[in-house]
Amino acid sequence: MDDFKLQEEMPRSALLPTSSGHLPHPPFTSPHIPVRQLHLLTRNALLRPARLTLRDHSSSGATGRPLHIRHTSLHAPPRQSLPSMFDGLSEAQLRAATSSADHPLLIVAGPGAGKTRSITARVQHLLATGVPPARILAITFTCAAAGEMSRRLAAAAGPGAEAICVTTFHSLALLLCRQHGAAAGYADGFVVRTHKQQRKLVERLCAQRRSAAAAAGRPAPAEPAAAALLAAILRAKAQGVGAEACAPPLGEVYSAYGAAMAADGGVDLVDFVRIAAEALERSAAARAAVHARHTHVLVDELQDSSGAQLRFLRLLVPDPPCAQRITAVGDDDQSIYGFQGAGGGLTHFEAAFPHCRRVLLEENYRSTGTLVDAAAALVGHNASRLPKRMRTANAAGARVVVVECRDASCELSHVLRRVRRLVDGGVRRAEIALLVRTARTGGALQRALAAGGVPFNTHAAGHLDAKPVRDLLALLKLLLAPHDDIFFCRVVKAVARTRAKELLLVLENLRDSMDQSGFYPPSAAKLPLHEVARRLRAGWAGGDGAAPDTPQVSPADRKFVCRLVDDLETLTRRLGSLQLSGFLRRCIDLLHNKSLFHSPQSTRHGSRYLNVVPHRRTLLSLLMEDVNAFERDYARSQTVLTTPRPPASPAPPSLVPTSHAVRTPLAPLSPQNESLPQITEISDEALLAFDIDEAIATHYDEQRAEACEAAPPRRVAARGRGGCCGQDATTAVGATLDAAEARIRERNAGRLRAFLDYAEQARCERKAASSEVDADAITLCTIHSSKGLEWSHVFIVHMNEGECPPRGAQGAALEEERRIAFVAVTRAKESLVITHVARESSGEPAVASRFIAEIPPSLIERHIEYS
Numbered sequence: 114m115d116d117f118k119l120q121e122e123m124p125r126s127a128l129l130p131t132s133s134g135h136l137p138h139p140p141f142t143s144p145h146i147p148v149r150q151l152h153l154l155t156r157n158a159l160l161r162p163a164r165l166t167l168r169d170h171s172s173s174g175a176t177g178r179p180l181h182i183r184h185t186s187l188h189a190p191p192r193q194s195l196p197s198m199f200d201g202l203s204e205a206q207l208r209a210a211t212s213s214a215d216h217p218l219l220i221v222a223g224p225g226a227g228k229t230r231s232i233t234a235r236v237q238h239l240l241a242t243g244v245p246p247a248r249i250l251a252i253t254f255t256c257a258a259a260g261e262m263s264r265r266l267a268a269a270a271g272p273g274a275e276a277i278c279v280t281t282f283h284s285l286a287l288l289l290c291r292q293h294g295a296a297a298g299y300a301d302g303f304v305v306r307t308h309k310q311q312r313k314l315v316e317r318l319c320a321q322r323r324s325a326a327a328a329a330g331r332p333a334p335a336e337p338a339a340a341a342l343l344a345a346i347l348r349a350k351a352q353g354v355g356a357e358a359c360a361p362p363l364g365e366v367y368s369a370y371g372a373a374m375a376a377d378g379g380v381d382l383v384d385f386v387r388i389a390a391e392a393l394e395r396s397a398a399a400r401a402a403v404h405a406r407h408t409h410v411l412v413d414e415l416q417d418s419s420g421a422q423l424r425f426l427r428l429l430v431p432d433p434p435c436a437q438r439i440t441a442v443g444d445d446d447q448s449i450y451g452f453q454g455a456g457g458g459l460t461h462f463e464a465a466f467p468h469c470r471r472v473l474l475e476e477n478y479r480s481t482g483t484l485v486d487a488a489a490a491l492v493g494h495n496a497s498r499l500p501k502r503m504r505t506a507n508a509a510g511a512r513v514v515v516v517e518c519r520d521a522s523c524e525l526s527h528v529l530r531r532v533r534r535l536v537d538g539g540v541r542r543a544e545i546a547l548l549v550r551t552a553r554t555g556g557a558l559q560r561a562l563a564a565g566g567v568p569f570n571t572h573a574a575g576h577l578d579a580k581p582v583r584d585l586l587a588l589l590k591l592l593l594a595p596h597d598d599i600f601f602c603r604v605v606k607a608v609a610r611t612r613a614k615e616l617l618l619v620l621e622n623l624r625d626s627m628d629q630s631g632f633y634p635p636s637a638a639k640l641p642l643h644e645v646a647r648r649l650r651a652g653w654a655g656g657d658g659a660a661p662d663t664p665q666v667s668p669a670d671r672k673f674v675c676r677l678v679d680d681l682e683t684l685t686r687r688l689g690s691l692q693l694s695g696f697l698r699r700c701i702d703l704l705h706n707k708s709l710f711h712s713p714q715s716t717r718h719g720s721r722y723l724n725v726v727p728h729r730r731t732l733l734s735l736l737m738e739d740v741n742a743f744e745r746d747y748a749r750s751q752t753v754l755t756t757p758r759p760p761a762s763p764a765p766p767s768l769v770p771t772s773h774a775v776r777t778p779l780a781p782l783s784p785q786n787e788s789l790p791q792i793t794e795i796s797d798e799a800l801l802a803f804d805i806d807e808a809i810a811t812h813y814d815e816q817r818a819e820a821c822e823a824a825p826p827r828r829v830a831a832r833g834r835g836g837c838c839g840q841d842a843t844t845a846v847g848a849t850l851d852a853a854e855a856r857i858r859e860r861n862a863g864r865l866r867a868f869l870d871y872a873e874q875a876r877c878e879r880k881a882a883s884s885e886v887d888a889d890a891i892t893l894c895t896i897h898s899s900k901g902l903e904w905s906h907v908f909i910v911h912m913n914e915g916e917c918p919p920r921g922a923q924g925a926a927l928e929e930e931r932r933i934a935f936v937a938v939t940r941a942k943e944s945l946v947i948t949h950v951a952r953e954s955s956g957e958p959a960v961a962s963r964f965i966a967e968i969p970p971s972l973i974e975r976h977i978e979y980s
């Protein structure tokens with residue numbers, strides 16, 4: 114074979130297809146190369162960032178000879194010669210994937226138009242053009258979407274994709290808050306309040322307002338329910354609207370809510386993004402670090418971003434004249450989180466990045482022609498939307514089946530019959546989905562499916578919502594925030610069970626009396642209950658002054674308090690020595706309901722905690738799946754979101770077991786110890802495998818001897834302690850181990866905090882991890898949870914006025930409801946069945962959803978089912 118060689122230093126962009134899909138004229142030299150080899154060569158150039166020389170191994174053995182490429186053969190731009198990562202992409206998708214990275218790019222696409230595919234191809238394109246994976250930041254809205262994107266990238270781009278930071282808005286903002294929150298006035302140790310805690314706070318504030326009104330002789334203020342007030346506050350926050358801009362009573366409660374959260378050191382999910390944005394706005398150093406770390410940003414599902422998220426996003430990218438390398442993809446017709454303050458993401462993006470280029474993807478690859486037409490007609494009734502024309506080259510397929518059922522029970526049996534018919538006809542259960550607008554209908558369906566023995570998965574399930582898990586999370590939070598009474602009370606309830614209420618009352622009374630007793634140092638602020646317990650325990654043990662006079666504490670309670678305080682201290686110590694999964698198991702051992710972690714997840718019908726039937730996994734195994742998923746993301750986020758470390762130094766003689774890797778040095782030792790081998794910072798992998806208690810117990814003497822051997826004899830002699838195991842050396846090694854333990858504990862605390870943040874976000878998403886999905890089961894989920902997914906056969910159940918849309922929806926709210934219905938319709942690939950009832954369970958006549966009437970009658974096949 115002739116020798117061929119690529120021109121060295123040729124820009125790889127020269128190998129990329131132009132916007133028309135043609136390969137550009139290449140700056141190659143020399144004669145002949147077969148098209149197949151050219152294809153390979155081009156693909157290699159795209160996939161390998163390094164300079165490329167192709168060698169002929171056919172004749173010359175291992176080293177091979179450099180190959181030269183025939184110039185003319187590259188002129189031919191046949192589609193089949195395009196690199197495989199672009200194979201099958203449409204012209205528009207190709208344009209989206211390969212458009213210049215130096216400009217902001219907005220990909221606007223309809224459902225099933227291949228957004229996910231295009232954004233994955235764009236990442237591949239960036240990698241192929243030499244962008245290091247660690248410089249790429251991909252942001253999604255949910256943990257589940259982030260997991261899906263990671264999987265797709267790994268499948269498409271191989272191991273290199275591991276280093277890409279795929280994260281969610283919340284996770285990224287949280288991490289930046291923890292790292293740079295001080296710039297916005299927030300300490301690292303802030304506590305993330307759960308939704309329930311937020312609601313309770315609003316309830317308390319409302320109660321205070323009522324009491325204040327009663328005390329002043331005024332009538333009680335007329336206020337919406339606490340849940341509605343909280344939703345309004347969170348929505349306003351997400352939209353960047355302050356309390357001062359809201360009318361009473363919302364503005365007043367909002368302002369009191371903010372003050373109470375700040376006093377408490379708590380934040381809610383909306384706060385992260387705001388705090389992170391404020392930190393980036395105020396700290397040029399933080400901004401510079403983020404810009405240097407991530408040169409290319411990609412955002413999926415942009416339509417779901419709120420004003421606060423857009424502001425945050427804008428700060429992740431440098432100002433012009435620097436290149437603004439950001440790509441966002443979204444569909445305004447699928448914006449269904451307006452109730453959380455999202456909306457207008459696409460137009461806001463174009464305003465934030467004025468030089469943004471736009472690519473439109475209109476072809477639907479998912480659904481039949483009939484379904485595409487039905488969906489387009491439905492959403493066409495919305496006034497506020499970007500102009501878009503959905504089309505498909507797919508076959509017309511069957512008409513949409515609309516079934517009017519007598520009532521809810523008739524509807525459920527009808528749906529079940531149709532599902533069975535599909536399965537009996539050979540359809541895989543995994544290809545069927547039942548979509549509902551509300552969890553109430555979902556609960557009824559769940560009961561029907563369970564009673565009918567039909568296996569199903571539900572994306573509304575949440576093992577993180579199970580009580581034992583919430584108890585465990587409270588315990589973990591208490592370890593990180595021992596001053597927090599909310600967590601302490603929950604832990605006491607989880608550990609002491611029936612005695613908890615009385616015991617907490619005793620502790621609260623003791624706290625009140627502490628200042629007067631003289632036994633305890635007076636303090637202006639209330640002592641945290643955990644601190645009260647700790648002081649009691651120390652006093653009873655005779656360690657902290659005289660034993661307190663506490664006749665009101667029964668011997669059993671006293672024993673309980675001592676044990677609890679000791680256990681919490683032990684766990685805090687163990688935090689410095691155990692990997693996360695092991696640590697969680699130790700914590701579970703403390704809870705009275707620990708046996709529940711080892712039994713299969715139970716079913717709770719009819720509530721938002723819908724469940725999977727049959728399900729053999731235990732709560733513990735589900736939790737450990739979360740831990741594993743978290744560990745994968747965390748390890749990656751730590752390497753890609755923090756400042757690069759200096760190169761690893763060779764490991765010195767180790768003071769820890771040799772299996773535990775060691776890296777860069779810790780803070781210098783004190784002068785008298787300086788010649789001892791230094792304990793070094795322990796790597797993440799070592800942290801995972803390292804139990805310092807065990808290490809100290811098992812290896813201390815051995816390590817001490819090693820350390821002393823390593824110390825220069827001059828030093829030991831100078832100390833005059835007569836040998837390598839002298840006091841100085843022992844103290845030095847002990848101090849060094851202490852320092853290492855403290856450092857590991859600090860890092861593990863950071864990891865635990867990040868895990869709690871992760872768990873809270875996953876819980877809020879109310880989405881089961883995809884690993885929970887049973888492959889041979891149909892899917893039952895809310896329409897919101899179905900976003901981004903697709904099935905061959907979809908049922909939308911209970912499409913009635915009052916359900917979809919809910920009662921009273923009008924204007925923007927009605928348009929959002931229509932988009933929700935649109936999302937549901939566009940999940941189907943082949944068939945869609947919509948059911949509604951003629952009579953409510955109360956006996957009242959029911960009305961079919963107006964959205965059904967907005968689908969052209971020619972696309973509908975109607976049935977009536979009253980049997």
Ligand SMILES: Nc1ncnc2c1ncn2[C@@H]1O[C@H](COP(=O)(O)OP(=O)(O)OP(=O)(O)O)[C@@H](O)[C@H]1O
Pocket residue numbers: 201202203206222223224225226227228229230231444447477478479900901902903939
């Ligand atoms: N160029 C293409 N040729 C054939 N099939 C395609 C193409 N692009 C995408 N698809 C298929 O179309 C379906 C929808 O793709 P994808 O999930 O990426 O769309 P999407 O725009 O993210 O959809 P949605 O927003 O509705 O969730 C998938 O089954 C995908 O494999």
